[in-house]
Amino acid sequence: MLGISWNRQWINYVVLSLHTLSSDLGHGGSTAVTAILIDGRKLWIANVGDSRAVLSRKGQAAQMTIDHEPNTERGSIETSGGFVSNFPGDVPRVNGQLAVSRAFGDKSLKLHLRSDPDVLTTDIDVDTEILILASDGLWKVMANQEAVDIAQRMKDPQKAAKQLTAEAIKRDSKDDISCVVVKFR
Structure with a gap:
């Protein structure tokens, strides 16, 4: 069984490895959300x-992560x-530029940004139905419960992700849109 410290170390290692490579990746940056299911x-x-x-x-959306916003x-x-x-x-921005307070990359803001992830764990049980991992391009135009409701109507998780992306575009999202839907059982 994997312990908390090992998991946190491993996730920090992945994020810091990407951070180390940022000089080779140009001046841009990124945010990220990831999940791993153990056993x-x-x-x-x-x-x-x-x-x-x-x-x-049971059909109820629960936000599992905290958006890292400059004001917080x-x-x-x-x-x-x-x-x-x-x-x-406008939204609050770091140095008048970036609308998030944690990211990796963003060379010009590296001194003022954190790249350490928030990590949490939860149990998966018979009531757990769907996990949605998505970028802010989806969440800026859609509430958590709306996204769950759309994803639940579709049997195929890949089609659900495509539908969520299409809906965000239809709602005129101006940001990047990435979406993964995982269905349990």
């Missing part, structure tokens, strides 16, 4: 930035010499 019973989820994991139990991590940004802008009509 069909224990679900581990990690996220950096505003990509999100939502789990459905203002202290660490300012301690590292950065600032959070709040211009009218």
Whole structure:
């Protein structure tokens, strides 16, 4: 059985490895959400930035990750010499540029951003139906429960992910849209 410290170390290793490679990847950056199922019973989820994991139990959406927004991590940004802008009509941004407080890459903001993931674990039981992993392009235009409701109507998880993506585009999402749907049982 894998212990908490090993899992956290492994996830941090993966994120830090990507962070180390960032000089070879250019000036952009990314957020991420990932999940691993251990023995069909224990679900581990990690996220950096505003990509999100939502789990459905008995049809009810439960947000499993925290969106890393500049206002919520203002202290660490300012301690590292950065600032959070709040211009009218816009979202809070790190140094007036990035709308998340954690990411990997983003060379010009590296001093002010964290890249360590939040990690959580939950048990999978007979009530667990669906896991949705998606980028903010979906979540900016769709509530967690709406996404679960759409995914539940479809038997095939790949078709459900495509439907969620198509719906986000239809709703005029202006951000990148990535989506994975996992159906349990």
